[in-house]
Amino acid sequence: MKKQWLSIVLVLCMVLCMVPTTARAEESKTCELKITVGVNGLTGSAEGATFTFQIKKAINEVTAQYYEYGTMTVTVGADGTTGTNTIAVEEGKYIVQQVVPGDPIGEYVWYSISYTGGNNESGPQSVYGNGNSTEFKVYNTYRPASETKVTTLPITVTGYKADAKIADAAVTTTEPGIKLSYFQFMEKDSAGDWTSAPLTGTFKADTEYRVEVYFNKLLGCDYTGLKKENVTVNGVEADAFETTWSGFPYNKDYQVIRGLGKPEVVKTVESIEITKQPDKTEYMAGEDFDPTGMVVTAHYTDGTTADLPETGYTIFRGTGLMQGQTDVTIQYNDGSGSSNIKTYQNITVKPYVGPHAHTYGGPWYADAKSHWHQCTDSACPDPSGSTKDLASHTFVWKVDQAATTTQTGLKHEECTVCSYKRSENTVIDKLSDNGSTGNTGSGNNNTDKPGKDDSTKSPQTGDSSNLIGWLAALFVSGGAAIGTTVVSRKKKYNR
Structure with missing residues (x-):
């Protein structure tokens, strides 16, 4: 009985011990x-x-x-x-x-x-x-999953040119059964020995280089058919192809060596300048810079120059020009978007002025047919477009010099609105003994055609000298009639 109780107690103890252990484990x-x-x-x-x-x-x-x-x-x-x-x-x-x-x-x-x-x-x-x-x-x-037979190895070297950074050069292949694992550039020293070219340096135009490429076997690939004549670097057969490489770099199965000769000298843009000013250099605030007429010339490292196309440079700070801004930036476009080769085009940016309001009140403008008013503001952007009050002339004759019995006179036609003159220095005939003239002209003419001289002897309106002549003649005739009547009456009276 005691053994049974001991067994029960032992089981209970084990259960009680397990519960907090699980709880502690979770916590x-x-x-x-x-x-x-x-x-x-x-x-x-x-x-x-x-x-x-x-x-x-x-x-x-x-x-x-x-x-x-x-x-x-x-x-x-x-x-x-x-x-x-x-x-x-x-x-x-x-x-x-x-x-x-x-x-x-x-x-x-x-x-x-x-x-x-x-x-x-x-x-x-x-x-x-x-x-x-x-x-x-x-x-x-x-x-x-299936074995691949590798029989060719085309290698491409990019970035190999004079003054280019060695670290930026790349070596790649398009052969799916090859995964290049390491490459290095070697340079030939003055003694003719090959030494490793430092990655921190640049390719020198007067130095010969070669590239060494290494790769390992890939699982599932068979390289037994890969021979030197089928290994190329930039399309040229490799100088060496080692299939049992054991030196540095270690743990590489294959080595490819190819001499690259001296790097190509590629001229680059050294600076740019504006050799022809743009047509417009004065702006109002808010306008955009207009490069029309501007010529940007590039100076190259080999001493040559060439004008750049519009795509050869980028204009910065050229939109929404600000009052007081004195220039825009012209930056050479090398394709990277981060070129530091730039120059500046000077401009003048004045305060913004709203639409022009025409002002009138000045003299009449006229030609042979019409007269009109136009804006009197000297800053008007379109004087000819501001025309108003356009109308045809209305002419009348004006006497400049009255005719006498001994001398001809002068007259002209003049617009009653704008005083435009025509038919100037038209001759008025001398007065006849009875005070009339054969050519006095018309007194009012509203057409565009000059008035015609009248050959009749009747007085003309608008010619005051002829009117005076007729009045004088009338006065003399009246006096003579009165005199005749008086004399007749005296004679009758005397009888």
Whole structure:
């Protein structure tokens, strides 16, 4: 009986001990376990590929006994070669083991796996609390599903020109079965020996260079048919092709060497200047700069010059000009958008002035047919467009010099509105003995045609000298009649 009670008590104790342990385990999950997967052997990207891992925790670190703690999936990211994921765990010692083989990626199949510190699983690592993170790294290697025979190797070198930075030069290939792993430029010294060209330097125009390219075998590729005559650099057969390379750089299977000769001297723009001013250099605030007529000339490193097309330069600070702005920036366009070669075009920017308001009140403007008013403001932008009050002339005759019995007179036609004159110096005939003239002209003429002289002897309106003559004649005639009447009466009286 006692043994039964002891058994019951022992079981209860075990249960009670397990409950707080589980609670403490849940509360202590403040550590972070990270798994990073690397993928190699591909010529393309492994983005989106997933790998599943079992996470095991040590029960007894002394006896290296582990139990399955959980699982986690890692997905390769946008870089196409690595993926990372994390999980919160409690403190302790862990190992991770990938579920293999990995899924195929494109035309490649999974080949092998390696862990940091292990073979078929990772080496054990301790994970500590307080937010610490422990990383496990796993590497997966892939190979082509079918063997690829590589028989040609076209290599392209770019950026090889005088004064260019050596670090900016590039070596590439389009052969899918080749993944270049290392290259270096060598320069020939004065003794004729080849030495490594420093990456911090530039290619010198008077120095010979060669390029050395290295690559390793890829899984699933057969290179037995790759011969020197089929290895080219910029379209020219390689000087050397080594298939058993063992020197520096180490761990490389193949070496390609090709002499490049002296780099090409490429002239570059050294400075620019404005050799012809634009048609317009004065603006109002808010207007945009107009380059019409402007000529920008480039000066090259070889001493030559050439006028740039409009696409050869960029105008900065040329839109929405500001009052008081004195210039715009003309920058050489080298295609990079960051050229520091520039010059400046001087301009004058005046305050903004609103639409012009015409002012009138000045003299009449006239031609042979009409008269009109136009804006009197000397700053008017369009004087001829400001015309108003346009009308035809209304002419009358004006006597400049009255005719006498001994001398001819002069007259002209004149507009009654604007005083425009025509038919000037028209001759008025001398007065006859009876005070009349044969050519006095019309007194009022509202047409555009000059008035015609009248050959009759009747008085003309508008000619005061003729009227006076007629009045004088009338006065003399009246006096004579009165005199005759008086004499007649006297004679009758005397009788």
